[in-house]
Structures are given as C-alpha cells and as structure tokens.
Amino acid sequence: MHILVVDDDPLAGEMTAALLESQGHATLLAADAMEAVDQLDAHGDIGLIVSDMHMPLISGLELLAMLREQDNPLPFILLTGDTPDASLHQTPGLHACLRKDADLATNLATTVNQALEQ
Incomplete structure (x- = not known):
C-alpha cells in the first residue's frame, strides 16, 4: 500500500515522503492535482492521500x-x-488538516495511523 504525497514544492513533498517512509510507509509523489489523478489511475494500491493545501x-x-x-x-x-x-475541520471527506510545524512528524504519524485504521 502506498501513500500519495501531493505538493507543488518538490522539497516539501520529498520531506513529507521521507517522514512517512521513516515510519515504514511506501510513498508516491505528485507535483500537482492532475499528476495526483494520474498516480491514482496508475496505482491501484494507494490507500491514503496527503496533500498540500495551497x-x-x-x-x-x-x-x-x-x-x-x-x-x-x-x-x-x-x-x-x-x-x-x-x-476547515468540518470539510466533508477530510480526515485531518495539519500544520507544517515542528510537531509535524509526530502529528503526521498519529494522523496517518488513525486514517489507515478507519
């Protein structure tokens, strides 16, 4: 199972993917929403999407x-x-919105595990 990371900033996307990979997850990267759709079409084993908001x-x-x-x-x-x-937390279909801050590694690990358990 892969986690799709969508971020237009290559460094930020790679950092997010590295955090997830350090927690044992396989990742795929997409630079924008259209590339994300392409990745979803190409890979049937994506189980979660982590996307930049802006x-x-x-x-x-x-x-x-x-x-x-x-x-x-x-x-x-x-x-x-x-x-x-x-x-924003009331957005239908949104599991969580996390701030990119010093606590991101911990918060992302917890949130990803919760999302995958549901």
Missing part, C-alpha cells in the same frame, strides 16, 4: 472535492503552513 491551479481542497465527486473514498489529509481555520 497549490497553483487546483488547491488541495479542490482536489479533495474533485475526488469526492468521483466517489473516491480514500482518506485525505491536508498539510498547510497556515493555522488551519476551524471550519
């Missing part, structure tokens, strides 16, 4: 909405450099 053209939230419209039920975690808005 990306050009199609944001992480728009990617989530697009996938839910296509009846894709994969757990979806958003990452943001901003403080997540309280209403």
Whole structure:
C-alpha cells in the first residue's frame, strides 16, 4: 500500500515522503492535482492521500472535492503552513488538516495511523 504525497514544492513533498517512509510507509509523489489523478489511475494500491493545501491551479481542497465527486473514498489529509481555520475541520471527506510545524512528524504519524485504521 502506498501513500500519495501531493505538493507543488518538490522539497516539501520529498520531506513529507521521507517522514512517512521513516515510519515504514511506501510513498508516491505528485507535483500537482492532475499528476495526483494520474498516480491514482496508475496505482491501484494507494490507500491514503496527503496533500498540500495551497497549490497553483487546483488547491488541495479542490482536489479533495474533485475526488469526492468521483466517489473516491480514500482518506485525505491536508498539510498547510497556515493555522488551519476551524471550519476547515468540518470539510466533508477530510480526515485531518495539519500544520507544517515542528510537531509535524509526530502529528503526521498519529494522523496517518488513525486514517489507515478507519
């Protein structure tokens, strides 16, 4: 099972993938929402999506909405450099929104494990 990491910043995407891999997960990278869709089509073993919120053209939230419209039920975690808005946590189909901060490694590990257990 793979975790798909979607981030338009190559360094941030690689860092997120490295965190997940250090926790024993296999990852795939996508540089934008369209590449994420391509990865989902190409790999049937993706079990979770971790996406940056702020990306050009199609944001992480728009990617989530697009996938839910296509009846894709994969757990979806958003990452943001901003403080997540309280209403964001009420977004249908969103498992969690985590801040990219010093606690990301711990928070991401916990959240990914919770999402995969559901």
